[in-house]
Amino acid sequence: MSAGHGHGSHGRSRRKHEEHEEPENHERWAVSYADMMTVLVGLFIVLFAMSQIDTIKFEQLRKSLAIGFGQQAPSMMAGGAGVLSGLDTYEISPDFTASVVDAQIQDPPTPDTHLSDEQKNYDLAVTEYDRLAAIADAVAAALAAKDLQDAVTFRISERGLIIGMVADEAFFAPSSAVMTPTALAVVDGAGSVLAGISDPISVEGNANTLPPGSNYATNWELAADRAVKVTRRLVEADGIPGSRIEAVSFGDQRPLADDGGDPLGANRRVDLVVLTTVSDDIRAYLPEIAAERG
Template sequence: MYQYKRRNRQRDDQHLDRWLISYADYMTLMFALFVVLYAMALAREGSLEQLTRRLGDLFHAQHTVVAEPNPSDGIMQQASDDMLYGHGLKPEGGPDLVDGRSELVNFNKRHQGSALSNLEQEFNEALLELINSGFADIQRDEDWLVLTLSSSLLFASGSAAPSANLRAIIPSVAKVLASSDNYIRVRGYTDSSPINNEIFSSNWELSSARAAEVLEQMILQGVRPDLLAVEAFGANFPLSPNDTAQGRAENRRVDIAVSKWGKPEGTDEPLSDGQATDDNESSEPLPDYDEVQVIELPSGGIRITTRRESSEQGEPQP
């Protein structure tokens, strides 16, 4: 009997609820873990908001603040240009340009082509969507009808390769001009940002190449080649200041300028200003000299040529 009671007492003394201690420790550790994870999530969210705010301030500052140039950047750029091209690069230069876009050179001013008002109306109908979206503009005065097309619509940046937009727009332009005999100038313009890549060394070349590409596309669409001419103005005659991105975008353009003067039917070559068509005057070219002639100019210089001037028609050939 004693042994039975002792055995039962020992069994009663065992702590069967000891597992609660381990369970409580486990729950405490899990609670601590989730607290740490929650704290890390809050910290990450705060860092993300701060990063987003800083990036927003940075992009906003790019539109409002012009950073001062770093002198070392110019040195590195110059060194890079020297390594690639040597010292053969020359800066853009030349005499000051005079705005002669309104002047007619080598045009016959005796025959007027299609009415500019009619052409303007046809352009407005054919290019209505482009005009409303701001990619095209039409201006007309007494002598010229000028259709302005944004270069960003026609070409990629720094390129004169025709885009799909160019090939889609020019047929509508050519359809208006194909039936007219007005003289047409295709004028290329750029912004003031310098360009110097493996294809174009200056904005002059870029503006000329873009205008020539538009001219070629117009010829392919049926515009008479004898009415066309290319003019390149580079960064000159901007429409807006070049100190903003919007202004530079407006200055990168191609103008298709249509003159009120046209080419008379049956005329092989346009007549220059004031050139007379006297029937008594011979239209055949004068024969060239057999030998090279050295001609002294009034300014003190000389000209070496074999071509006989028209003023020498009556002089005997030496």
């Protein structure tokens, strides 16, 4: 009798489990790229948050640090509705065991912006003086180009900038209002600068005490004619608007040289005055500033 059938395992073919190789993933770089971009976005968010300064919290932190260096009572910061919602206040009070005496946080001194009216007027006068001095420098430079820098004098008074032309034979003949070539060159040199400003200009004729001769009844007429001749030259040849220039005669009533020098030659003159338009309170300081500047 034959033996019984076994389990039959030997008669049954074993099933082979074949493991198939997974296809290579060519898009792994995208995962790394996405991770890198996520980190960069987080970095930029942090940088942006750091750049936004909360001035209120910064001030509270400053005061808290000051407490640690021995200044006044601790500052209390009100709690919010966040993680510390159960706290009403949060105290920042560092416990510094080291004794700090010299290192204290001090607020910078507040500059005194409340100047007196006198100081304000003086400061404005300094500004006006510098402006008038700049005009004088420009006129001097224009005359220096013609080698005539010594033909005029400059002086700043409470009236403004006074450009003095001594009316001797180099400018006018005695008892005459006809300008010489030198006078024309000086007037045109000064006029080239004065035409570029907006200040009113006074052309002031003066004469000495000698009789004016047969051409004029008095020195008033002689001084007036000289002033008018210079004024017409400035308007007609140099382009200064007639609306902001005037001709004035002082005759022989405002002499410059009472003693010493040549009073006759010094007072045969024409002055070009750039009239300042600042207030009386400001212009009152101009002579003082002129004396300080020398």
